[in-house]
Amino acid sequence: MIIEDYRIDEGKGKTALLVNPPVYDFAYSNTYNQPDGLLRVATLLKEKGYRTALIDFLSERKFGRIPEFPQDGTIFKGFSRKHYGMAYKEFEKRLAALSFYPDEILVTSIMTYWWESTRDTIRILRRFFPKSKILLGGIYPTLCPEHADANVGADVVVKGEIREASDSWTDVSLYDRTPSYAIINFSRGCPFSCAYCAQRTLNGVGMRYRNPIDIVNEIESKHTLGVNNFWVFSDNFLVGDIFPKVLNEIVTRGLRISLSAPKGMEPRLITHDLLRLMKKAGWKTINMAFESSNADFRQESWSRRHNTNSDFERAVRLSTEYGFKQEAGGIVGFVLFGAPEERFADVIETARYLHSEGIFIRPMPFTPVPTTAIFEKYRDYIESRRLKLEELNEKLYPFADLNGIPLEKYLGLHKWMFELNSELRKTNRVRLFGAEDLLDFQMKVPSFRLTACGCAV
Ligand code: B12
Ligand code: SF4
Structure with a gap:
């Protein structure tokens, strides 16, 4: 079933497991792959009363063979892909050790051409928790909802944002150890096409745009936990005046962080004033x-x-x-x-x-x-x-x-x-x-x- 404008109801007493699947690719060296959309949804779930847990395959920098994969494509010949992230065996161990039987499982999925690892992850989840409701969201199901609905085995394919979660902070407390970096978003959208x-x-x-004070509150709160590096992933955030506002606030609060x-x-929107401020803000x-x-x-x-x-x-x-x-x-x-x-x-x-x-x-x-x-x-x-x-x-x-x-x-x-x-x-x-x-x-x-x-x- 495909749902747009998905809303999360009150969840007092309910449990939710959040999952970021591994990547199947020919090469993968990305080191900033926190599932920030999913981590924002996690914050909303907590606010609604859910008890939550996260398994992020990409929090482990490992790779191995793809266990079961029909390489029948026309141009796969001569190339082999790997499974990047935590191994499925380790995933199964973590599922077995989970302290609750999840009422809902929320799986995110990013690149459209990585969809098979989403399918394989959901297969395992289904085997472990046949009674849980499995929801799929993120970029792949938003760009290809019909394909996702037909191929990955989720109960609900969520197309698009969960609006209430879009401006939330990311819940990095779900990781066993505080990550060294966090993804921070200033805005959504772009005037161009x-x-x-x-x-x-x-x-x-x-x-x-998000509220600039709320953005810097999020940065400061994460910095207090030990996060020093912040990556901005918003599309074209130089449009408008959010960026200098955020930088000014960082400088005023004297936060000693690194940003990129x-x-x-x-390039068109890079100015002297902006660069001066960027340098000061780290x-x-x-x-x-x-x-x-x-x-x-x-x-x-x-x-x-x-x-x-x-x-x-x-x-x-x-x-x-x-x-x-x-x-x-x-x-x-x-x-x-x-x-x-x-x-x-x-x-x-x-x-x-x-x-x-x-x-x-x-x-x-x-x-x-x-x-x-x-x-x-x-x-x-x-x-x-x-x-x-x-x-x-x-x-x-x-x-x-x-x-x-x-x-x-x-x-x-x-x-x-x-x-x-x-x-x-x-x-x-x-x-x-x-x-x-x-x-x-x-x-x-x-x-x-x-x-x-x-x-x-
Ligand atoms: C980060 C990123 C990358 C990272 C990779 C991230 C990773 N995991 O490894 C890097 C820098 C490596 C990268 C590279 C590329 N990228 Co890129 N990238 C992005 C970017 C900026 C963000 C993706 C992301 O994680 N978003 C987080 C999302 C999911 O969060 P969100 O939208 O706030 O989440 C909301 C909803 O989706 C929903 N939601 C999210 N999860 C869930 C789960 C459930 C259960 C529910 C219910 C809801 C839900 O709720 C949230 C709150 O509303 C997007 C553009 C963008 N701004 O989104 C492009 C994007 C994904 N990239 C794209 C492209 C083209 C590329 C490249 C191919 C570019 C190139 N030519 O080299 C490369 C190659 C990638 C590779 N093979 O390694 C395209 C899409 C490609 C595709 N076919 O899918 C995008 C969409 C850019 C674009 N505007 O066209 N990229
Ligand atoms: S986000 Fe960048 S690539 Fe996408 S439409 Fe805007 S300017 Fe173009």
Whole structure:
């Protein structure tokens, strides 16, 4: 059953188990993967009177074989995925040791192409607790509710937010040990609608902001518990004046914390005043979307009209003036590649430009996200190739054939960008904060080099 606008009723005397499933992927090095949506729902459940417990597979940095998986996909051949996070055996032990039989089990699910680990987790939960009501929520069920309803075995598939929980604090007290970091959100939504981004489906139209004092209260309370690092994951939070308000409050209270936004900030909105304040408040690495130095392609194919190359150049110049390039954590520029109908030479040119400016590269291999404009535009292609949801993984470069670029070449390009980062690290010996993974390429790829003229071979 699919439900929208799901509400949580009073739950005095009731029990709820919250679960963040493992990840099945070809490589996974993410270190900031707290299920912040689920942890906000956890706070609401407590407020409603529920007794709660959490099992977060990703709180363990382990990996192993995927136990049971039909590798019958068309492009899985030659690649193997792993199970990242706590092993199922350990999960079963924890379920057996749970101090209550849960009335409700709430499972979150993030990337659409990770859906199989959600299904497998629910199978185990069902076996242990056949009488519990299992609810599934998060990004995957919001973007693909019918697929989730048909495939994962939850009793209720919740599409979209639980509005009452959206501005709640995350309940990090559910972890055995206080985590070293927390995810903090300032706002929801974005005024733009880039062709590859699913934010409209996730947040609706327009922006909503949290109260800045409540945000800093949450930061301070977590800091008192021992959390020192805060990651901002909100989409485009530089729009409006929430960000300077929060930073000012952090500075006024004298909180000694580190902050960063690994999902990026909009270069157009970076100013002198903001950078001065960011530095004072403990801001570290500057992550910015650049995507491609081909401005026409960026605007026409990706509807990204609100940012220009000169916005980015200006933001880099200003950030450098405030010491971010070499002291405060480095500057990172995102490069989107593998997108349909791109020119390989543009990607090379983009990466070369960033590197020559002393900017670390965050390679963002492209995957079409269900409900986005690009997904709809290429739906026929996706269907004609019979690409399943799990195959729409950016590491498989689903548009390599369409672009006439061999997969090996894309993989090599990805690796080359990491090599450029390692080279840069030798001169800019900064600690990349929340972007440490940019120095450690995880996949095995064929050898790759660039010719003197800059062509990839
Ligand atoms: C954090 C994040 C990441 C992290 C990964 C997180 C992790 N677990 O490892 C990192 C940085 C690694 C990442 C990378 C990428 N990401 Co990303 N990422 C996000 C981001 C910013 C947040 C995701 C998240 O955890 N949200 C928390 C949500 C669930 O919380 P919430 O909405 O407040 O929760 C509410 C409801 O959902 C509900 N709810 C939540 N859980 C539950 C459970 C139950 C039972 C119920 C009832 C309700 C409920 O209640 C909450 C309160 O209202 C989203 C964008 C966004 N702003 O959401 C993109 C997003 C998920 N990423 C996306 C993409 C495209 C990528 C990349 C492919 C980009 C690229 N080209 O490289 C990469 C590759 C990922 C990979 N293979 O490793 C896409 C979706 C992709 C997809 N197909 O699913 C998104 C949606 C961005 C976008 N706007 O299009 N990402
Ligand atoms: S990519 Fe960024 S700017 Fe574009 S719609 Fe998504 S959140 Fe907004």
